[in-house]
Amino acid sequence: MTLLRAKIARRVALGPYDSRVSIGLRRDLSVAVSAPKARIPVSLRPFRQEDLPLLFPAGGDASAQSELVDVEWRLRAAAYGALPSRCFVAVDERSGRPCHIQWLTERGYSEAVRRAGALPALADDEAMLENAFTPVGYRGLGVMAAAIHLIAERASALGKRYLVAFVDADNHASLKGVERAGLTPWSIRTKRQFGFGLFRTVRFDPVAAPAAPGVLPAPEGGTATVGDRDGAGSTGQG
Ligand SMILES: CC(C)(COP(=O)(O)OP(=O)(O)OC[C@H]1O[C@@H](n2cnc3c(N)ncnc32)[C@H](O)[C@@H]1OP(=O)(O)O)[C@@H](O)C(=O)NCCC(=O)NCCS
Secondary structure (H helix, E strand, O other), X not given: OHHHHHHHHHHHHHOOEEEEEEEEEEEEOOOOOOOOOOOOOEEEEEOOHHHHHHHOOOOOOHHHHHHHHHHHHHHHHHHOOOOOEEEEEEXXXXXXXXXXXEEEEEXXXXXXXXXXXXXXXXXXXXXXXXXEEOOHHHOOOOXXXXXXXXXXXXXXXXXXXXXXXXXXXXXXXXXXHHHXXXXXXXEEEEEEEEOOOOEEEEEEEEOOOOOOOOOOOOOOOOOOOOOOOOOOOOEEEO
């Protein structure tokens, strides 16, 4: 009964119609970029269970509480194989304290997870950043950008050529961090839901490449000038 009530409350909270736009950003890892510097020394290591209470202390802000629920779900999904995702933390080298958490996901998540998360279909040589979180006390120090750069090195070592991330268009802090780590916009994802979440659609559109000097822009509706590995134009229902 409690579960049913929670489910109904979640549906009602969605409302009759909603649409959400995210920017897909990507970096070609075969092209070197300069490492963004955080204002504190940080290193990267795999997540450990004892990091959780340090990243998400009891009584934290609302973003920490909702992120914690997500992290716990992701840890379970990764453990039973539904989510081919590795969890990393950036550590404040002065104290050894974890100061950022982020996931690196590879191709192979279940169709149910892909639909629920409105995720793109990744190619073998692509990896995706997910669920970045910096505790309030460490925000604005450039930790996110530094962590992404270090995670990019891990992705490269795994044989990946492209690193991608989807960030809500209104999440300016996250967009700034991702772009500072050398990723550039390449796709627009639009998620829509109708009827309190009963019907969902997701659409990926390419970001038009800037015209080369001396080349006239393509007429409106013309062929997009992006690679074919971005899932552009694909539409899913969930
Ligand atoms: C998004 C988030 C991970 C950024 O972490 P961070 O370690 O503080 O990021 P960085 O310090 O590398 O860069 C953030 C930049 O955005 C800026 N910024 C912070 N809040 C901002 C806002 N509301 N609008 C515009 N810029 C903002 C910071 O000042 C900083 O820029 P600056 O160095 O020029 O001052 C962190 O804010 C967070 O955990 N938010 C809640 C969870 C979340 O939104 N995750 C992202 C999911 S995609």
